[in-house]
Amino acid sequence: MKRSSQLDQYKRFVGEDVLAQIYRAAESLAGLHVLHVNTTAQGGGVAELLHSLIPLMDELGIPHTWKVIPLDEASNLFAAHLVDLLQGIEHGSIPQEDQRVFLDTLRRTPATGQLEENQADIYFIHDFQLAPLATFFPWIRPALWMCHVDTAHPDPGGKEYIDQFLDAYNVCVFNTPLSIFQDLPPEKAHVITPTIDPFSEKNRYLTPAKGLKLLKDCGIDTTRPLITQVSRFGNWKNPWQVIDVYRLVKQELPSVQVALVGAMEAADDIKAMEILT
Known part of the structure; x- marks a missing residue:
């Protein structure tokens, strides 16, 4: 497989053995089209991760597309309450009417409706706000839900809300073993520890x-x-x-x-x- 100049620059951090493993995996995945979906193009860890990942994957011959579904103010307030529940800082159930309004708004957001124009071989749905997407659209398969928040001690109300959407995902990815929902089947729960990109703007010498x-x-x-x-x-x-x-x-x-x-x-x-x- 042709060497990637972007990937090779990490050799001094991880060594040639790790790079060789990545090249072997990339060769077996060549041509696979991946779609990432999240809620913002700037700010926060997900956007930072994707800005580094996508150009690298494209150079390895694994095309990645990134689509953003922006939320309105009311939906962002709902999401802020939800993340506080998932991380255990707030307590209580989410009123059914609040859920209905948020889900209806998410479904009717123009960017959500345009997702079907970007069908892929595999889908990465990032963050808790967008967990309903794979339930909304059965064509979003196979799908991975990337949790990205600390769910080691979730309030039952927040977890109950998220649980209703997880059957639609083949894999649920958490940041640490402690964050895995205990009732998930072991084969469905995976851990990917987030890391920094030493070549991103904020990490440069x-x-x-x-x-x-x-x-x-x-x-x-x-x-x-x-x-x-x-x-x-x-x-x-x-x-x-x-x-x-x-x-x-x-x-x-x-x-x-x-x-x-x-x-x-x-x-x-x-x-x-x-x-x-």
């Missing part, structure tokens, strides 16, 4: 001089100590704990500064401004 200049441009005093959190602005990133740590450190080190750093670019990040302010 920055010289100390350029880093100091960027900090100064942001109004940070580079002569003083700095506590920083870089993340989305969300409940599960716990920015309040960063502030608590800052206050404790400041008692011993009065010159310390704190910076909460993030980009509010993900359309589904509906609570970011509320949490930040």
Whole structure:
């Protein structure tokens, strides 16, 4: 199989043996058309993952298509409540009327209706919001549901909502073994641990001089100590704990500064401004 310049650049991180395994797998999958579906093209881990993955897969001869189904504000609020249930921060059942409105809206979203124009050999449905898609459309087969959130201790109400859609999926993929729904058949549950792309923009090497200049441009005093959190602005990133740590450190080190750093670019990040302010 022809070598991929994009894949080969990872050799210094994983070694030739791992690359050889990937090349063998890619050769057996050559020509397979994969469709990824999620809710946002920018911001968040899924978009970051796909921006790195798709060009690499295309170069290996496994064409990947990526379609985005944007949600309106009401649907994003529903999704924000659902993820808090799935991650155990909120409790209670989801009213049937709320479910009906969300599902009707999702089904009628123009981008949802256009999915059939992009039929593929296998479908990757990303995130909890879009779990109903494989139930809506029987032609979405075979399908994998990519969970992407911490479901180690889900509230029963959130899990009950998701459970009704999982029969339509051949495989459900979780981030860690602890996040697997315990009542899923073992052959249906898989774990793929997320990793960073060392070649993405945010992970590239920055010289100390350029880093100091960027900090100064942001109004940070580079002569003083700095506590920083870089993340989305969300409940599960716990920015309040960063502030608590800052206050404790400041008692011993009065010159310390704190910076909460993030980009509010993900359309589904509906609570970011509320949490930040």
